[in-house]
Amino acid sequence: MTDQASTLYAKLLGETAPITWQELQPFFARGALLWVEGSQDLVAMAEAVAENDQARVSQWLQGGLLGRLDDTRAEDLLARDPQLWAVVVAPWVLVQERTTAPALH
Template identity: 70%
Template sequence: MSAPNSEPSTLYTKLLGETAAISWQELQPFFARGAVLRVEGTQDLVAVAEALACDDKDKVTRWLTSGDLRKLGELDAEDYLARDPQLWAVVVAPWVLVQERLAAPALH
């Protein structure tokens, strides 16, 4: 039995290269159009983008059901406006996927 392929797909690599930091101020016009999906910090932002781009209904449905992927709501917008967190985004038209960067653990 051969080991599973651990190399990222070409699409994954392409999407990874297209990810970028974004401020809430830059994201607001996309939010106003209802085009922002929030990816929980426990998920791989690029893997979620890849699944959306490939129309992987099983994965996307599982994330939508669990809440790991959802449309950014008003409460999220108010929270982002108040806190101005570090956000990471990638576009899978017509969506902008956004994920809050989790703070690195403090070193002791």
């Protein structure tokens, strides 16, 4: 990891915060939410999106690890109201329901 990349990772990590589905609904309505599977490193994915790393992002999209949040998942989140984590990489908001404790870097 380069110094620039690690600086960006640290910046994004500091901007990552817990959030409710209710707070995210306006972003969903605009089509600006990207869902990150819970086993993945939310901040690393945000970093790749911010750096426009097309190879990694494409791989995650194809593998189903990253993608636009669909109506079915939105309805599930509305019904369950779980704790979510999000980070903004304009114009996107990357969101995740954590399934494991975050890794420390």
